[in-house]
Each structure stands twice: as C-alpha cells, then as structure tokens.
Amino acid sequence: MLKHIKMLSPTQILMIVSFLDMFSVGLIIPQLHQQALLLGCSHVLIGIMGAVYSASQLISGPIIGNLSDLKGRKPALLFTFTTCGVAYLLLGITTSALIFFILRFILGVVKQTQLLTRSIAPDYVKEPEQHSGLFGKMSTLSGIGMSVGPMVSGHLAEAFPDNGFTIIAFVVAVIYTINTYLINILPDNEKTSKLSDNEENKREESSVAPKLIDSVKRSFGESVDDLKKVNWVVYWDVFIYRLIISLCMGMYFSSFAVFLKTEHNVSPKYLGYIIAFKGAISSFCTYFIVHINRLYKTDSNATERTFHVFLAITVAFLGMGLASTLYVYILFIIPLAVGGAVGKVTNLEMIVKKGNDEHRGSIIGAAGSVRSLSGVVTPLLSGIISEYMGVPYVIIFAAIFASIGVGISYKIRTSLVPDKHKND
Structure with a gap:
C-alpha cells in the first residue's frame, strides 16, 4: 500500500490532500454547534467562537503564508497538519467549554492548510499554463470532500448518539495524520524555500536547543519585514x-x-x-x-x-x-x-x-x-x-x-x- 502511495506524482498527492482536508472539515463543522451546546455554551458564546475563529484566520493568514515563503512551504504544511490533527483529537475528548474555546482559537490560527496547499502546488508544475488546471482539479476534489463529509458525519452522529462527536474527531485526527505523511513524501523542491545554503547552514547550527519564545519572535519579525517588501x-x-x-x-x-x-x-x-x-x-x-x-x-x-x-x-x-x-x-x-x-x-x-x-x-x-x-x-x-x-x-x-x-x-x-x- 505504502509502495503504491510513494509512486504517486506530487500533483496527485496534493489533489488527494485537498480532498481529505476538506472532507475532514465537512465531517467536523456540522457537529461543532451541537457539541458546544452539550458542553454548556450559550448561542451567544457559540457566535463569539465563530467570530474569534474567523478573526484568528484573518490575522494568521498572511503571517503563516509568509513564514512558508521564508522557511519552506513543505515544513509549514507539515507543522499545520500535525497541529490540527492534535487539536481536533483534543476537541473530541474535552468536556470543558473553556478548553473547547481555546482549541477552536488554536485551530483558527494554524488551520491554513488549503492556503498552503495551493501555495506549494505551482512548485511542482513546470508550465504556468497548467496552473489553472491544477487549481481547478484541487478545488473540484475539495468541493467533493466538503459535500460528502457532512453526509458521513450525519450518519456517524446518528449511529453513535452518545459519543458520535468523539468518533468524528478521532476520524478527522487520523485523516490529518495521513495528510502529514503524504506531504512528508513530497519531493523537496528548491523553490519551496528562499533561504540560501549559507543561511540554511546557519539556521541548522543555531537550532540546537533553541529558545521557543526567541524563535517565535524572530520568525514573526522576519514575516513582518518580508511583508513590507511586497508591492501590494x-x-x-x-x-x-x-x-x-x-x-x-x-x-x-x-x-x-x-x-x-x-x-x-x-x-x-x-x-x-x-x-x-x-x-x-x-x-x-x-x-x-x-x-x-x-x-x-x-x-x-x-x-x-x-x-x-x-x-x-x-x-x-x-x-x-x-x-x-x-x-x-x-x-x-x-x-x-x-x-x-x-x-x-x-x-x-x-x-x-x-x-x-x-x-x-x-x-x-x-x-x-x-x-x-x-x-x-x-x-x-x-x-x-x-x-x-x-x-x-x-x-x-x-x-x-x-x-x-x-x-x-x-x-x-x-x-x-x-x-x-x-x-x-
């Protein structure tokens, strides 16, 4: 099975990833409102959750996109898929409305998987004229996934009324683990990172037991500085x-x-x-x-x-x-x-x-x-x-x-x- 997967072309892998990503979204999204109610959230708080999620997406979109330009799109995708998988798993097992809210916020910050997938796709297409075709196929599969997901989650929620959401969240976590593997087997492409060899070596030398806060500050500063260079x-x-x-x-x-x-x-x-x-x-x-x-x-x-x-x-x-x-x-x-x-x-x-x-x-x-x-x-x-x-x-x-x-x-x-x- 793994042998056949490794034989897939990069564009085929990205199309599969696009489908699985939106299929998992279609699975979990229709059940979030009801699960929040079961945890004791009011309709007002649920509305605030939705607004906070969108607001965090709004802020994190350019920063994560820019970090993918600086650090490489493949590493950025691996990080987002891994983080989302863990967050969705915790979302399914938590019994706290506060933790549920925090996890939704974290997902709002890092759930830029479609953005990054579309960003990395042109790196594996030689002819610019083929970009529209690839984007079209990826969007097609994403749409199919988003259409099929709610129907599957509806059946799961009905078949398992007591712990349906937990099962759905576990399935979503497994899907994101699969997507992490698929992105990991993508061939490295020199266009996926704009760091020079010297800069890459320096980063590797200085990455021994780095301080997390300093690393985040440095990455954020690099993103802001690089965003200023774009001719908006x-x-x-x-x-x-x-x-x-x-x-x-x-x-x-x-x-x-x-x-x-x-x-x-x-x-x-x-x-x-x-x-x-x-x-x-x-x-x-x-x-x-x-x-x-x-x-x-x-x-x-x-x-x-x-x-x-x-x-x-x-x-x-x-x-x-x-x-x-x-x-x-x-x-x-x-x-x-x-x-x-x-x-x-x-x-x-x-x-x-x-x-x-x-x-x-x-x-x-x-x-x-x-x-x-x-x-x-x-x-x-x-x-x-x-x-x-x-x-x-x-x-x-x-x-x-x-x-x-x-x-x-x-x-x-x-x-x-x-x-x-x-x-x-």
Whole structure:
C-alpha cells in the first residue's frame, strides 16, 4: 500500500490532500454547534467562537503564508497538519467549554492548510499554463470532500448518539495524520524555500536547543519585514474582487438555510439535497476550468472572466431573493455555483500571474485573510438585516454587493481595453 502511495506524482498527492482536508472539515463543522451546546455554551458564546475563529484566520493568514515563503512551504504544511490533527483529537475528548474555546482559537490560527496547499502546488508544475488546471482539479476534489463529509458525519452522529462527536474527531485526527505523511513524501523542491545554503547552514547550527519564545519572535519579525517588501499596489484588484465575493457568499451562506425553511418550507432532508446540488455544479465547473478558460483566450488579465463572474452572481442572488417557488430558486443556484467556482480559480490565477515564487505564499495568505474578514462581518450584518428587515432581504443585499463587483470589474476591464489596442 505504502509502495503504491510513494509512486504517486506530487500533483496527485496534493489533489488527494485537498480532498481529505476538506472532507475532514465537512465531517467536523456540522457537529461543532451541537457539541458546544452539550458542553454548556450559550448561542451567544457559540457566535463569539465563530467570530474569534474567523478573526484568528484573518490575522494568521498572511503571517503563516509568509513564514512558508521564508522557511519552506513543505515544513509549514507539515507543522499545520500535525497541529490540527492534535487539536481536533483534543476537541473530541474535552468536556470543558473553556478548553473547547481555546482549541477552536488554536485551530483558527494554524488551520491554513488549503492556503498552503495551493501555495506549494505551482512548485511542482513546470508550465504556468497548467496552473489553472491544477487549481481547478484541487478545488473540484475539495468541493467533493466538503459535500460528502457532512453526509458521513450525519450518519456517524446518528449511529453513535452518545459519543458520535468523539468518533468524528478521532476520524478527522487520523485523516490529518495521513495528510502529514503524504506531504512528508513530497519531493523537496528548491523553490519551496528562499533561504540560501549559507543561511540554511546557519539556521541548522543555531537550532540546537533553541529558545521557543526567541524563535517565535524572530520568525514573526522576519514575516513582518518580508511583508513590507511586497508591492501590494499591484494586487489591489485581486483583494477587491476577493472581498466582494467573500461578502456576497458570506451573506448567502449565513442565511440560506433559514431562508429556505421560512420562505419555501424546505425540510432538512431536501436542504441537504440542495447543498449537494450546488456542490456538484461547483465541482463540475472547477474540474473543467481549463475548457472554460479556452472560451477566454484573449483574457490574459482575467478582467473579462471576473466581470462575467460578478454578473452571474448578481443575477443568481436577485433570482433567489425574488423566487416565487422552490424550483425557481434551485434554477438560480446554477449561475451562483458556476460564478463562485470560476471566480475562486480565477482569483488564484491572477495572484500567480501577477506575483512571483518568492512572495506567493504571502499574497495567497493575505487573500485568505480577506475571506476570513467577511466571516467576522457577514454573520453580524445578516443578523441585523434579518431582524429589522426580514430574511429575504439578506439575499437582496448580497445581490447589491455583487452588483458593486459588476461595476468595478467593468470599469477595470474597459480601462484596459485602450492599452490593449495600443499594444496591438
């Protein structure tokens, strides 16, 4: 078995890791709320946990991404997978609400596995044109894992009502142990670390019984100093796009279950089918992202694709918010899933094309932090809108945010057209 695993190519290993990572997330996430209630947490405290998790993701994203640039992406992945595996195991056996809260905070800080996996992937692809295809396949498998995970955890929780969460947490810990092994057998790549041989030797010589606090301070200082070297002005459009899409999707995901239940009387069973349908459409699109990109042969800067993504999402949210029947609502899930899937891959492609190997982890980490920022803001915003205006207006506001993206992407796209003709 291990012999066959070692015969896998680096890209195949990374695709398996992406699937297992999000499969484990799909396993544990649906059960966290109920487990917190069983430990005596109030709904307010559970909400604070979610906000703290997103806030810690927001802060740690650029730092961990930058540390991966400084110390090597493979060592960074090994550290995060190992730490997450231990934290999830402890999460399943603790009976203390305080420890549960602390472990969620720790996971928020170190759970940057998708960020780091996407950051290391281009190091094992020779042709830049193949990046989109690899990102698409990784996103496809991640989506499948996220869709299958909740169904499996639901069966486990029902089959073992007394200790289901402990069993699920143990399974997640095992999965992260497997992922740690898979990352460990990846071949070392000289591009995964920007330290010179002399610097590497010095680090090894000075690593004998290092003081933990001094090591952390030194790494943090190096990260901050290196972040200052990145030309952030070049990436302003990438972060604007990511922020708007994150706000749109955050508003949608924070309210869609309540919306379907209150407006269309959808049962939990059919709610699962709808989630699976959206996940299937998204996975299908990301898998065939190379073929989709062929429709945009002249869109080298991804402005046309971004404009179409925001247009599709805006139409989808308007259709969902105004849908008179459930079937109409489901129909508009298609453009939402397509737009969200293409937008995610396109955003990563823009980062890779605009940047360089030296700071790729930092940029992707910062982009992930933008998404985490929406995770702090959107639950509060959607709650206020639902309370004072009604649940349907949450999706309408999501459409408003998306329409802002339409306007910005259209303006950027048209501003680049004259330069393109001039070069021709």
